[in-house]
Amino acid sequence: MKAAVLVKNSSANDSFEIREIEKPKAEEGQVLIKVEAFGLNFADIMARQGIYQDCPPLPAVIGYDVVGEVVEIGLGVDNVQVGDRVTAMTRFGAYAEYAITDYRACAKITEAYPIGKATALTTQYCTAYYCLEEMLNLYPGDKVLIHAAAGGVGTALVQLAKHKGCEIFGTAGSAEKLEYLRELGVDHPINYRSSDFEQEVRKLAGDGGLDAVFDPVGGDSVKKGLRLLGSGGRIVLFGASSMTGTNVFGKISAGLGFGFYHPAEFMMASKSMIGVNMLRIADNRPMVLKRCLEKVVQLVEDGVLDPTEAKVFPIEELAEAHEFLEGRKSIGKVSVKW
Ligand SMILES: NC(=O)c1ccc[n+]([C@@H]2O[C@H](COP(=O)([O-])OP(=O)(O)OC[C@H]3O[C@@H](n4cnc5c(N)ncnc54)[C@H](OP(=O)(O)O)[C@@H]3O)[C@@H](O)[C@H]2O)c1
Structure with missing residues (x-):
């Protein structure tokens, strides 16, 4: 089968080669999918740049989301069948004509559901769902700040927070994205490039501060x-x-910028810091991923969630797709079709 293999950490144009590699086989608990399209995630940009720690050694087939047809199932798979059209989260390996994944990372979708929405449902929407629904309890009127709100995960967070009745502050980096945030229902769209978001939120939110x-x-x-x-x-x-x-100095400066904290500070201020890595959840808590994906698909069917398709590129334009996401031009989900 063909795969777009990441062969070096370089520019979008120089990093990938289409190569023939061995087609995987579905083992127990696994599903083999004939890939119609795969989704891009920001982690792919970081993997290409060589700054994503979880990326396998090169040459590697990266990618987390696929939409396609189930062509083989292993023993014990009971939620999908051969012939089903599914959206799935892969543990890398998505930039290929066939991708293998755990059955708990798959959900059936209709034939008519658009590619560019289907690829958003796994990594981006499940991450947003896990962060907002499983890590937090939010209530109507809660004040919530969402960064990169016009992106893939950002759009999902906005839709979930709106459904909860929260007051939403959303940051984005262009006038076009701010307009999109208004249409999405963000109460306070903030261009973090033209003003300091901390000052803006403080002015708008008043003394009580934010809930999340x-x-x-x-x-x-x-x-x-x-x-x-x-x-x-x-x-x-x-x-x-x-x-x-x-450059390396910018990375060090960003790393130091996170700050250094003592646990007692959180206790005294009654504030919490929560870290989320969906890869760890998929690897170590597959039933949690399954639960999130089922809820996400249900919320789509209920009309609560509706991903935004940024653009579907043909495989020949994989480099352009990477540049589009990396260059902060995308609004919603970027996908690549075989
Ligand atoms: N922890 C997890 O499990 C997990 C899972 C999925 C995604 N993520 C993270 O969630 C974020 C969003 O992912 P996504 O796939 O949905 O991407 P995305 O938000 O669709 O695209 C990235 C956006 O990030 C903003 N951005 C801020 N600083 C940037 C920079 N230095 N370079 C480029 N873009 C920058 C840009 O929006 P503006 O123009 O508005 O700044 C850009 O459009 C990423 O940081 C990703 O790594 C984490």
Whole structure:
């Protein structure tokens, strides 16, 4: 089978080669999927740049989401059948014509469901669901700050927080993205490039502070987020995009920017910091991933969640797809079709 193999850590144009590799086989508890399309995640950009610790050694087939048809199932698989169209989270291996995954990372979807929405449901929507629903309890009127709110995970967080009746503060980096956030129902869209988001949120939120912050940016945005939390507030850390596209000094500065904390500070202030890595959850708590994916699919069927398709690129334009996501041009989910 063909796969887009990551052969070196370089520019989008130079990093991938289409190679023939061995087609995997479904073992016990596994599902083999003929890939119609795979989704891009920001972690793929970090893997390509060589700054993603979980990435397998090169040459490697990366990628976390696929949509396609089940062509083989192993013993013990009871939630999908051969012939089903599914969305699935893979543990790498998605940039290929066939991908293998655990049955607990698969969910059946309809034939008509668009590619660019289907690929968003696994990594991005399950991460958002896990962060917002499983890690926190939110209530109507809670004040919630969502960073990179126009992105894949960001869009999902906004839709989930809206469903809870929260007051949403969302940051994004362009006028076009701010307009999108308004359409999505974000109460306070903030362009973090033209104003300091901490000052803006403080002005708008008043003295009580925020109930929750969702931060995939890292660096000093974490310190600012912590300062914005009121008593009982929680910050969920799930990414470090500020470490990308910068030299070694920028990376060190972003790393130090997270800050150093003593546990007693959290107790005294009654604030919490929560870390989320969906790979660890998929590896070590597969039933939790299964539960999140089932809930996400149900919420899509109920009309509560509706991913935004940024763009579906043909496989020949994989480099352009990477540049689109890396260059902060995408709104919603980026996918690549075989
Ligand atoms: N922990 C987990 O398990 C997990 C799972 C999925 C995703 N994530 C993290 O969640 C974040 C969002 O992922 P996604 O796949 O949905 O991507 P995305 O949000 O669709 O795209 C990335 C966005 O991040 C913003 N950004 C901020 N700083 C950036 C920088 N230095 N370089 C490039 N973009 C930057 C940009 O939006 P603006 O123009 O608005 O700044 C950009 O459009 C990423 O940090 C990712 O690593 C974590």
